[in-house]
Amino acid sequence: MTLTVSFTINGAPVSTAVHPETVLADVIRDEFQLVGCKVGCDQAVCGACTVLVDRIPMAACSTFAFEAEGRDIVTIEGLARPDGTLSAVQRAFLDVQGFQCGFCTGGLILLVTALLERDPDPDRATITDWLGSAVCRCTGYLAIIEAVETAARLNREVAA
Amino acid sequence: MSLLLPSNRIHPALPSHPEPPQQGGHAKVTGAARYAFDAALPGMLHAKVLRSPHPHARIRGIDTAKAAALPGVVAIVTGADARALALPTYGFTIQDQPVIAIDKVRHVGEAVVAVAARDERTALAALALVDVDYDPLPALPDPAAALAPGAPLLFEEPQPGFALPVGAGSTSRKEPAPNVLYEYTYTRGGVDAALDRADHVFTDSFAFSAINHYHLEPHVNVARFEDGRLELWSSNQDPFMLRADLSRIFGMPDTDIRVHTPLIGGGFGGKSYCKMEPLVALIAQKARRPVRLALTLDESILTLTKHAAELTLTTAVGADGRLLARRADIVLDGGAYCDASVMVALKTGFRIAGAYHWDALDVRSRVVRTTKVPAGSFRGFGGTQASYASECQMDMIAHRLGIDPYDLRVMNFLGPDEPFAPGDSAIDSDLKGGLDEVCTRLGYRAPKKAGHGFGLAVGIKDGGGTGNHAGAIVKVSQSGRITVLAATAEIGQGAGTTLCSIAADVLGLDAADARYGAIDTDVTPLNNGTHVSCGTVVTGSAVAEAAASVREEILAFAAEQLQCAPADLALEGWAVRRNGALHPLEPMVRGYYGGQGFAFTAYGHVKVPYDDGAPLRSQNLFWMPCWTGAEVSVDRETGRVTVHRLVVGSDAGRIISRRACEGQVAGAAIQAYGQAMFESLRYTPALQPENATPWTYRVAQAADLPEHFEVFVTEHMRGPGPGGLKGIGEAGMLSIAAAIGNAIEDATGVRVNAMPFSPEAVLAALDAADPA
Ligand code: FES
Ligand code: FES
Numbered sequence: 062m063t064l065t066v067s068f069t070i071n072g073a074p075v076s077t078a079v080h081p082e083t084v085l086a087d088v089i090r091d092e093f094q095l096v097g098c099k100v101g102c103d104q105a106v107c108g109a110c111t112v113l114v115d116r117i118p119m120a121a122c123s124t125f126a127f128e129a130e131g132r133d134i135v136t137i138e139g140l141a142r143p144d145g146t147l148s149a150v151q152r153a154f155l156d157v158q159g160f161q162c163g164f165c166t167g168g169l170i171l172l173v174t175a176l177l178e179r180d181p182d183p184d185r186a187t188i189t190d191w192l193g194s195a196v197c198r199c200t201g202y203l204a205i206i207e208a209v210e211t212a213a214r215l216n217r218e219v220a221a
Numbered sequence: 222m223s224l225l226l227p228s229n230r231i232h233p234a235l236p237s238h239p240e241p242p243q244q245g246g247h248a249k250v251t252g253a254a255r256y257a258f259d260a261a262l263p264g265m266l267h268a269k270v271l272r273s274p275h276p277h278a279r280i281r282g283i284d285t286a287k288a289a290a291l292p293g294v295v296a297i298v299t300g301a302d303a304r305a306l307a308l309p310t311y312g313f314t315i316q317d318q319p320v321i322a323i324d325k326v327r328h329v330g331e332a333v334v335a336v337a338a339r340d341e342r343t344a345l346a347a348l349a350l351v352d353v354d355y356d357p358l359p360a361l362p363d364p365a366a367a368l369a370p371g372a373p374l375l376f377e378e379p380q381p382g383f384a385l386p387v388g389a390g391s392t393s394r395k396e397p398a399p400n401v402l403y404e405y406t407y408t409r410g411g412v413d414a415a416l417d418r419a420d421h422v423f424t425d426s427f428a429f430s431a432i433n434h435y436h437l438e439p440h441v442n443v444a445r446f447e448d449g450r451l452e453l454w455s456s457n458q459d460p461f462m463l464r465a466d467l468s469r470i471f472g473m474p475d476t477d478i479r480v481h482t483p484l485i486g487g488g489f490g491g492k493s494y495c496k497m498e499p500l501v502a503l504i505a506q507k508a509r510r511p512v513r514l515a516l517t518l519d520e521s522i523l524t525l526t527k528h529a530a531e532l533t534l535t536t537a538v539g540a541d542g543r544l545l546a547r548r549a550d551i552v553l554d555g556g557a558y559c560d561a562s563v564m565v566a567l568k569t570g571f572r573i574a575g576a577y578h579w580d581a582l583d584v585r586s587r588v589v590r591t592t593k594v595p596a597g598s599f600r601g602f603g604g605t606q607a608s609y610a611s612e613c614q615m616d617m618i619a620h621r622l623g624i625d626p627y628d629l630r631v632m633n634f635l636g637p638d639e640p641f642a643p644g645d646s647a648i649d650s651d652l653k654g655g656l657d658e659v660c661t662r663l664g665y666r667a668p669k670k671a672g673h674g675f676g677l678a679v680g681i682k683d684g685g686g687t688g689n690h691a692g693a694i695v696k697v698s699q700s701g702r703i704t705v706l707a708a709t710a711e712i713g714q715g716a717g718t719t720l721c722s723i724a725a726d727v728l729g730l731d732a733a734d735a736r737y738g739a740i741d742t743d744v745t746p747l748n749n750g751t752h753v754s755c756g757t758v759v760t761g762s763a764v765a766e767a768a769a770s771v772r773e774e775i776l777a778f779a780a781e782q783l784q785c786a787p788a789d790l791a792l793e794g795w796a797v798r799r800n801g802a803l804h805p806l807e808p809m810v811r812g813y814y815g816g817q818g819f820a821f822t823a824y825g826h827v828k829v830p831y832d833d834g835a836p837l838r839s840q841n842l843f844w845m846p847c848w849t850g851a852e853v854s855v856d857r858e859t860g861r862v863t864v865h866r867l868v869v870g871s872d873a874g875r876i877i878s879r880r881a882c883e884g885q886v887a888g889a890a891i892q893a894y895g896q897a898m899f900e901s902l903r904y905t906p907a908l909q910p911e912n913a914t915p916w917t918y919r920v921a922q923a924a925d926l927p928e929h930f931e932v933f934v935t936e937h938m939r940g941p942g943p944g945g946l947k948g949i950g951e952a953g954m955l956s957i958a959a960a961i962g963n964a965i966e967d968a969t970g971v972r973v974n975a976m977p978f979s980p981e982a983v984l985a986a987l988d989a990a991d992p993a
Contacts, residue, residue, distance in 0.1 A: 080342075096259045097252020099486070101437040102518045102915035109437055137252035151250040155243070158880040161888060162713030163249030164258075164437040164486030170250060192923035198435050198487050199713045201887030202923040203930065204880070 068129040070095070071139030079126040086110045086121035088129075089136060097137035097167045101196070108195030111168035112136050118175045118194070137167030140174065149215040150174050150208075159208030161199035169195050173209050181220075182213055225762050225827040225941060227646035227840050232875065232938040232945030241725075241878050242733045244717030245484065256484045260443040260454035262511040266295055268504050269344035270497075270514070271334040271351055272523065273326035276362075276592035276908035277373075278355040280324055280333065287350040288336060293343035296508035297351075298335040300324060303503065307472030308381070311495040312559035315382035315395055315402060318595065320470065320499045326355070327375055327557035328594050329910055330523025335500060337508045360908045364531065364552045364589035367400040375400055375557065375590045385563055388838035389644045393567065402555050402588040405567040407836055409643060410581025412537075415546030419537030423618055427610040430901040430976040431529040431554065432892075433913075434599060435920050438486020439521040442501040445511040451502055452479045458492045458710045459750030464742050466495040467502060482740035485712040489892065490598035491525050492712070493750060494561050522913040526902055527599035528565055528588075529554040532573070532610035542624045544633045546581035549573040553596070553606070555588035560597035562588040568682070569603030571837055574642070575611040576652050576681040576846065577633040582642075592908060600889055601682055601951035605958070608680030608847070609976075612959035616676065616966060626677055626963065627665065630656060634679075637939065641683070644834035646841050649939035649947070650872040652679060655848040662868045662931055663850035673865065674968025676851045680955025684948045685758050685842030685941075690828035692746030693763035695724050695771050699810040699818030701795030703728065703735035705764055708748045709756040710740060714950050715881040716756045722877045723761045723943050727768035729792055746824065756950075757877075758842060758942035759827060765943040766825030774821045775806070782809050843940050843947040847871055847955035849890075851927075853964040860984025862965060864927035867894065869957065874940025874947035882934040882949050889953030890932065895921035897958035899977050 067076040070093060077092050089098045089112065098121055101109035105123035112121045113135040114128075140148045147155065150173050160166040169192075176183060176191045183191070188209050197205060248254040285297045300323035303309045309323060310316040322333045334351050338344040361367040361375065384395040384403065392406045416422050443454040451473060457463045460480040468475040485492060497514060505512040516524065535548040551569050555562040570586030586603075599605075619626040634652045635641065641648060656679055660666065665675055694706040705724050709716040717737030725732035738745065748760055772792060779797040780787040783804060790797045796805045810819050831839050852866040869890040873882045899919055903911040912918045932953075940947030958976060965983065966972050971990045975982040 095252070096255070099256075099258065099438070101439070101486075104518070104915045106915040107437055107518075137250075141251055147250065155246050155250045158240075158243060158246070158878075158884060160246075160249050160713075161715070161884055162437070162485065162487040163245070163254050164256065166249050167252045189923040189926070196435075196437065196920060196922060198437055198489070198892070198920060199888045200884055201889075201891035201930075201932075202921075202926055203887045203932065204884055206923065 064127050066127050066130045068132045068134055070134045071136060081127065083126045084122055085124040085126050085129055088126045089121055095136045095138050099164050099167060101164060106196065107165065108168045108172060109165050111171045113171050113175060116175060116178060118172045135171065137170060140170065148174065149219065150177065150212040153212035153215055154208045157204055157207045157211050159204045165195060165197045169197065169205060173212060177213055177216060181216055222826040222828060223766060225759060225829050225842065227842055228649060228939055228941035228945065234938060240880060241718055241722045243715065244721055244737045245711065254484055256438055256486050257454055257456035258438050258441045258486060258515060260483060262443060262445060265443065265511040265513050266337040266339060266508055267341045267344055268335050268337045268501065268512050268514040269341055269348055270332045271348045273322065273329055273331040273333050275326055275355055275357050276329050276360040277358040278326050279358060280322060280326065281354040281356050283334060284352040285334065288347040291343065291347045291350060293339040294336060294347045295510060296337045296504055298504050298507055302507060306470055308469045310381065311466050311470060311499060312382065313494050313561045314385050314563045315380055315559040317376065317380035318558035318560065320503060328592050329908065330594060331557065332497065332500060335504050337504045337512045361400065361591045362908050363591055364554050367589045367591050372400060375592065385567060386838055388833045388835045391836045400590045402559055402590050403563045403566050405570045405586045407570055407582060407584040410546065412546045412548050412581040412583035415581045416535065416537045419545050420540040421538045421622065422535060423538065423621065424533065424535040425614050425617055426531060426533040427613055428975060429530040429532065429606045429609055430896065431526040431596065432896045432900050433522045433526050433902055433918065434489045434491030436487030436489060436491050439516040439518050440492065440496055440524060441515040442498050443511060443513045444501040444505040446506045450477050450479060453498060453502065454481045454483060455498055456485050456492050457498055458485055458488050458712055459494065460708055460710065460740055460742050461747045462750045463495060463498055467499060470499045471502065480742045482710045485710050488712045489600045493598050496524060518915050519913060522902065522918060523594050523910065525560060525597045526556065526594050528596040528603065528606060530606045532606065534610055534614050536614060536618065538618055538622065542622055542629050542632055544577050544579060547574065547579060549584045551586040553588045554591055554593065556591055556593040556595040558595040560595045562596060565598060565603040567837065569607045572604050572607035572682050573611055575608065576635055576679050578635055578639065593904065600892065600954050604680065604682035604951065605893060605954050608955040609959050612678035612680065612956050613962050616963040617972060627656065627660060630677065630679055641841065641844065642836050645836060648844050650844055650846045650937045652846060655846055655870055655872060655935060658870055658933060658935070659848045659850040659868050663852060663866060665850060672968060673852055673854045674964045676960040676962065676964030676967055678849045678956035678959035678963060680847035682845050682951065682955060683841035684845040685829065686749060687837050688829050688831045688839040689749045689759050690826065691748035691760040691763045692824060692826040693760060693767045694746055694822060694824050695764060695767040696820040696822045697728065697771050697775065698820050699807055701730055701806060703730055704738050705735060706738040706745050707760045707764060708740055708745045709760045711737065714756065714885060715878060718881065719757050719877050720761060720764045723764045724768040727765055728772055729794065757946050757948050758940065759829065761942050761946060762827045763825040766827060767823045770823035770825060771821050774823060779804065779806065779809060782813065843874065845871065845948065845952040847952045849956040849960035851960040851964040853961060853968055855965060855969050855983060857987065860980035860987060862898065862978050862983055864961060866929040867927040868931045869953055870933040870935060871949055871952040872935045872937045872947065873949045874942060875936050875938055875945040876934060879934065883932045885950050886934060886953035887932045889951065890957050891921050893954040893957035895925065897961045897976065897978055899979055901977055
């Protein structure tokens with residue numbers, strides 16, 4: 062049995078046939094070749110597969126593809142402007158080297174993007190609270206927290 | 222080729238470097254970075270593996286008929302297929318691990334049947350149709366059980382392989398006793414006499430727990446057999462070691478095997494040495510199609526751990542606190558198979574001396590086989606186990622003698638230029654300087670808050686490996702752009718950035734324009750692997766040598782064009798200066814070679830020489846210190862430990878990228894901090910892994926960080942690499958747990974001898990010391 066689901070991905074409307082038990086991560090990776098969506102734990106723990114679903118960060122490994130029906134999906138490939146200009150969060154992660162192996166990075170950047178949309182100036186506790194839906198085994202988090210604070214500042218500078 | 226030797230000089234300070242551009246950084250923040258996980262080939266099948274539910278069992282039979290009949294299933298591989306291989310087993314120097322279980326399973330999670338099918342869903346459905354008939358055998362839960370007289374044997378016969386050769390004072394023995402995989406000893410001076418003479422002798426035992434690497438990208442491989450060649454896209458961090466293993470296993474010439482190493486999503490030792498790569502190749506061979514096997518994190522947890530260990534130290538000390546002699550008995554739980562256990566045993570034994578001066582040492586380090594997940598390398602090959610025991614005992618001795626733990630360390634430290642052991646290289650860091658920096662940052666001399674305790678610890682390990690060597694190619698195109706080819710895998714440590722910076726430095730060209738080439742064993746120069754923090758020093762020295770040769774080549778070319786001697790010329794950016802005049806190189810190259818241009822190309826190769834006079838048979842290349850300070854408080858009611866401050870420092874010799882160096886130390890420190898505080902792989906009494914799933918296996922997250930966590934990296938300028946460089950990747954793990962344990966003792970007066978320092982363990986220790 063297959064279902065047809067329609068949604069937008071990085072701004073483009075799409076339709077695809079999926080099994081009922083297919084997860085969003087597989088559709089994003091295999092069907093749309095947006096392999097910046099990484100699968101680490103495959104169980105909604107590590108956040109490597111995080112995508113924005115109607116601007117809410119979701120674990121694509123543990124979201125059924127049919128749940129995307131009618132929604133707006135953003136992956137890491139959809140964050141930079143078409144001319145290649147990085148978003149403030151991407152810029153910040155790059156500038157402070159908020160990554161090592163980078164396997165967690167796409168998911169983290171989307172998670173932080175959603176955080177700053179809700180709270181443009183989060184305090185430490187809010188940041189670590191949000192980072193609770195992600196694991197980075199490489200960095201020890203210091204550089205990631207610095208990246209979040211840097212991104213918030215970049216956003217403010219643009220707004221000012 | 223040149224020989225690479227430990228440095229015995231202080232390099233002049235270099236002008237401070239701006240942060241070099243991160244190789245591949247842009248790709249990582251835009252989702253464009255490609256990992257082994259993303260490798261895909263046309264017509265590729267997907268494999269899944271059925272794993273043993275038993276810690277120890279004989280396999281009576283496997284019925285795959287129903288699975289084979291499932292539409293979409295292409296190949297099924299079992300031990301019968303493995304048996305037909307030229308060498309059906311692998312392991313570093315002792316090859317005891319079957320490519321897939323043959324006749325017997327020896328740990329829960331061992332691969333028993335593999336299915337390749339059109340997709341993972343079909344492969345999993347097929348596995349559900351396989352029947353394996355097991356005859357359970359008695360399990361060996363820990364080294365004590367495995368060493369008990371009459372204990373069941375994990376292997377009835379000696380396994381293929383050899384004991385790694387060692388140098389002066391050391392012995393190395395393969396399978397010296399039942400269920401003992403390997404034994405290393407090291408002896409110098411007369412320990413018995415020293416123990417007899419000493420004012421104080423203290424014997425203490427320390428238990429160290431097993432943890433998993435938890436690299437976010439699980440182990441993943443894509444293999445294809447085509448036209449007599451085996452080609453692999455692998456997350457393995459040792460492309461050439463893997464090629465050599467596959468060559469032995471399949472009985473194929475090594476040059477018929479081609480390994481590609483894309484970006485690797487974290488490893489920490491978990492992706493070094495051969496693992497399931499031969500299995501993936503075997504499935505691809507049988508299926509006659511490309512095959513991908515991506516483990517899940519659950520499966521990765523059942524693939525490898527860090528060694529749990531029991532370390533007993535008997536240490537003789539003078540009345541004044543001078544360390545005299547130490548006897549160490551180290552028992553490492555190797556799990557079911559060798560993997561890299563030989564290296565871990567040898568290095569734990571070597572490193573148990575710590576950063577101190579001794580008159581005599583007598584060390585025995587054994588790996589015992591148990592029916593648990595195999596243990597292997599984990600960021601420092603036994604360095605953390607050794608540092609933990611040694612640095613905890615330092616504080617215990619200090620308290621017993623009424624000496625400040627800082628003073629006890631400083632009075633016994635090896636000075637810069639003092640050899641670590643007779644015949645070995647000298648310490649190339651200022652150990653006291655680093656510890657002083659920790660004390661300053663921690664406020665060690667300031668009055669303590671009520672109920673708080675301070676703990677210090679200084680770990681040290683050798684770095685750069687034993688007799689390692691590396692090749693590198695540096696190319697400079699007609700436009701003055703650099704390409705560096707070397708087999709040090711990019712695993713998050715910034716190998717490409719460092720190696721490109723080294724080449725750009727030598728050539729005086731812009732590192733922003735340098736590229737780190739893809740790793741492909743057909744074209745990339747060979748090295749020993751991405752190990753022992755050797756990337757910057759060993760491979761970096763090969764890159765520097767190649768870059769220097771390219772420079773000569775460029776100057777010789779320009780001299781010919783300008784009809785002068787190379788010595789009359791100086792390279793300045795992408796031009797040569799002769800007397801006052803600057804001659805751009807690009808038109809000169811195009812003028813001579815034509816439109817396609819040219820690449821000046823040179824090869825560099827360095828080798829660390831063997832030296833039988835050194836304990837490990839080669840003088841250690843450089844020393845990696847880890848200075849740690851912790852401030853904690855302990856809730857007497859609950860046993861909960863709060864780490865208020867954690868300060869961790871190391872010495873990079875010379876820094877190329879401060880952010881990368883600090884990131885390595887911070888990342889390693891938080892792995893060790895998680896292990897100290899809560900992380901461990903646990904087993905039930907029936908030897909079922911209790912928490913081998915992402916939901917139950919807890920690793921440190923951002924909210925777990927100490928209230929204040931600070932990292933520093935010094936430049937003592939004494940390393941053997943270009944400009945005084947050393948490696949740093951493994952250092953930050955070494956002494957974290959000891960510093961926290963020491964701080965707990967300082968706060969409570971009680972030594973907690975169980976890792977992790979969970980509320981339960983701490984409360985039990987407090988209650989035992991002071992029954993309410
Ligand atoms: S892969 Fe989805 S949360 Fe880990
Ligand atoms: S950078 Fe490797 S997991 Fe975060």
